[in-house]
Structures are given as C-alpha cells and as structure tokens.
Amino acid sequence: MFRKMIPAFFATVCSASAAFASSYPIDGVEPLIQPNEAKALSAAGVTTTQALVERGATPKARKELATTTRIPEKRLLQLVHMADLMRVSGIGPKMVRLLGKAGIATLSDLAKQDGAKLAASIEKLRPSLDSDLKEKLPDKETLSHWIGQAKALKPLVK
Numbered sequence: 001m002f003r004k005m006i007p008a009f010f011a012t013v014c015s016a017s018a019a020f021a022s023s024y025p026i027d028g029v030e031p032l033i034q035p036n037e038a039k040a041l042s043a044a045g046v047t048t049t050q051a052l053v054e055r056g057a058t059p060k061a062r063k064e065l066a067t068t069t070r071i072p073e074k075r076l077l078q079l080v081h082m083a084d085l086m087r088v089s090g091i092g093p094k095m096v097r098l099l100g101k102a103g104i105a106t107l108s109d110l111a112k113q114d115g116a117k118l119a120a121s122i123e124k125l126r127p128s129l130d131s132d133l134k135e136k137l138p139d140k141e142t143l144s145h146w147i148g149q150a151k152a153l154k155p156l157v158k
Helices: 002-019 035-043 049-055 059-069 073-085 093-101 107-111 115-128 140-152
Strands: none
Touching: 035 059, 049 073, 059 073, 073 093, 073 107, 093 115, 107 140, 115 140
C-alpha cells in the first residue's frame, strides 16, 4: 500500500517546489514593492511573493485583495506578475527589474522570447541601467534557461 503512495507523494512535493523556485519576503523586494504596499499586503496576510501570486492569481481575488489593502487592482496585477516571474529559478527582484526594462512584464512575455535576441536587447540597455543592474547581466544561455522554465511552468495568473 505504501509503495503506491510514495511515488504520488514524491511527485506532489516535487511539483509544488518546482512551481515556486524562489519565494521572497514581501518586505524584502523593494523597489519592486514599495514599503507602504508591503505593509498593506503583510497586514492582509500576504507575507511572501509566493503568497502574493497565490492570493492574487484571479481577477476576483485581486479585487478582494485591493479592497483589503487599498492597493489599486491594476497595481496588484503588476505586483502579481512580478512575483510570478520570480517562480523561475535564478530570477529574483533585481532580475525582475532588469527584465522589466527590457519589456518583459509577465511570465508569458518571457516564454515568448529568444535567448540570444533578449541578451542583445539587454546589452543595448546597459548604458541606461542603474549600477546595481549592470553588475552581472544574464548571458544568452542563462536567458534561454529562464525562457525554458517559463514555458514549462503552469500559468497561474489570469
């Protein structure tokens, strides 16, 4: 009996951890999430980026969260999409900012990219980037890996 249960349990645990490769404290991703937004989200029980994606995945859920936090729904959708990008292993707050400057706002946007073309676009942005973003730009292999992950991840945000 247990032999049959172990593979199912293992698959569930692995898929759950793969779905959220990175989760950050909601008050630790500034400037993506401003301190007043982090405070409002925390007060509503949203304390991690994973929780933000889970609690803001649908229009109805975002409407409820907007009422509770007084963060406009449009801004909540933006925050949820940024948190959703952090589901990709290797993408943290700094890389979300970088991708945003390259026009990548959602996981779906990332999934549609070509690694080499995106690397070239990011390189063109180098002169205008903040110094903390210039430190280590992702290469085309890294970007291609992220794109592959974005394609493989189950869409959560509607």
